[in-house]
Amino acid sequence: MSAPTIHKGLSGVVVDTTGVSMVNPDTNSLTYRGYPVQDLAAHCGFEEVAYLLWHGELPTPAQLAEQNQAERAQRGLPVELVMTLLSLPETAHPMDTLRTAVSIIGANDPAEDDNSPEANQAKALRLFAVLPSVVALTQRRRHGLLPLPPRDDLGYAENFLYLTLGAVPEPVIVRAFETSLILYAEHSFNASTFTSRVVTSTLSDLYSAVTAAIGALKGPLHGGANEAVMATFEEIGVADKAEAWLTKALADKRKIMGFGHRVYKKGDSRVPTMRQALQEVAELRDGHELLDLYEALAQAMHTAKGLHPNLDYPAGPAYHLMGFDTPVFTPIFVAARITGWTAHITEQLAANSLIRPSSTYSGKPQRAITRC
Numbered sequence: 001m002s003a004p005t006i007h008k009g010l011s012g013v014v015v016d017t018t019g020v021s022m023v024n025p026d027t028n029s030l031t032y033r034g035y036p037v038q039d040l041a042a043h044c045g046f047e048e049v050a051y052l053l054w055h056g057e058l059p060t061p062a063q064l065a066e067q068n069q070a071e072r073a074q075r076g077l078p079v080e081l082v083m084t085l086l087s088l089p090e091t092a093h094p095m096d097t098l099r100t101a102v103s104i105i106g107a108n109d110p111a112e113d114d115n116s117p118e119a120n121q122a123k124a125l126r127l128f129a130v131l132p133s134v135v136a137l138t139q140r141r142r143h144g145l146l147p148l149p150p151r152d153d154l155g156y157a158e159n160f161l162y163l164t165l166g167a168v169p170e171p172v173i174v175r176a177f178e179t180s181l182i183l184y185a186e187h188s189f190n191a192s193t194f195t196s197r198v199v200t201s202t203l204s205d206l207y208s209a210v211t212a213a214i215g216a217l218k219g220p221l222h223g224g225a226n227e228a229v230m231a232t233f234e235e236i237g238v239a240d241k242a243e244a245w246l247t248k249a250l251a252d253k254r255k256i257m258g259f260g261h262r263v264y265k266k267g268d269s270r271v272p273t274m275r276q277a278l279q280e281v282a283e284l285r286d287g288h289e290l291l292d293l294y295e296a297l298a299q300a301m302h303t304a305k306g307l308h309p310n311l312d313y314p315a316g317p318a319y320h321l322m323g324f325d326t327p328v329f330t331p332i333f334v335a336a337r338i339t340g341w342t343a344h345i346t347e348q349l350a351a352n353s354l355i356r357p358s359s360t361y362s363g364k365p366q367r368a369i370t371r372c
């Protein structure tokens, strides 16, 4: 019998179908429920995109109004949750705080184990509504500030920025932020989404699946890269030093965060839209030096390795210029991706099969016990 072929990292393995989104590396395209993500970023709000991912169609004005009303009503954090989150060490990474928050919200939900589509949609909307408050709490705590109460007169992106930064910024910043949320919302069977589907496939609950997905997203080979990109920029300093820095980093066999992708080999479909948003933020926030460094490193990386930036590369500096602290970049990604994760959890449950792949044994041959 010939040995089975092993696909390390499940690379190229098709494990299921999905109707949520399609990533096409040949045409460098990404569609959510059939709509190109660039069109959604140009014409829709993040709340509409969330509705689309959950329900399969863009909302009518009445459907959007109903969702917005329910979302705005659930933005606040219960006092006990705030107290528990503030009891975590100040050194806790905001991703750990976020993961803990989801776990606590789940433990307090009497419908936690109800896996009906209706109950899970209610949980998805609740997490969607509340996560910006948790992200904002983590940034404000870093500055010795208490959380602000959410504002139900503001849209999702505006309220998120207000809660974190203490004021609603210029419309250009709001739109660039909203663009990033739309681009981050969904990306087929990426590692964190797949994690959420694995957990769901055991018929566990939605909060457990999301908690696990947050853990998967935290790693620098996945969502954590948007924070690592900023660390790279800080290490390099100025554009003139990018090429020499890269030569040494590659000689040291370092991974350059924000470059490369498991699926896209000719460039990430979302980068041009986010690069444009970064440009607009940089023009408003005196970010020309950072933009020069961005271009210098991207050019050097292309020359040295033929590798293209992924979405984390423009998102990191854009968030920095908007006023976010680096440790909240990946939590912002969570707040956006909660829409995609929960759409996949619902899809997994609708046609479930336990996810349990096989392996080839590579350990010691069978042997007899001689010691105990």
Ligand SMILES: CC(=O)SCCNC(=O)CCNC(=O)[C@H](O)C(C)(C)COP(=O)(O)OP(=O)(O)OC[C@H]1O[C@@H](n2cnc3c(N)ncnc32)[C@H](O)[C@@H]1OP(=O)(O)O
Pocket (backbone or CB within 6 Å): 220, 221, 222, 223, 225, 254, 255, 256, 257, 258, 259, 260, 261, 262, 263, 305, 307, 310, 311, 312
């Ligand atoms: C939103 C997101 O999650 S997007 C991804 C964010 N992650 C990052 O930016 C982390 C940096 N990038 C990487 O580590 C990788 O490109 C990954 C993990 C994203 C994809 O990994 P893979 O699909 O396994 O990469 P792939 O097989 O295409 O790698 C080909 C070669 O390029 C190298 N390579 C790929 N990305 C990078 C990088 N960022 N820096 C240096 N070398 C790299 C690999 O080491 C490999 O080299 P080798 O053939 O000498 O071993």
Ligand SMILES: O=C([O-])CC(=O)C(=O)O
Pocket (backbone or CB within 6 Å): 184, 186, 187, 189, 190, 191, 222, 262, 263, 310, 311
């Ligand atoms: O698809 C992936 O592997 C990673 C990614 O870009 C995402 O999750 O947005």
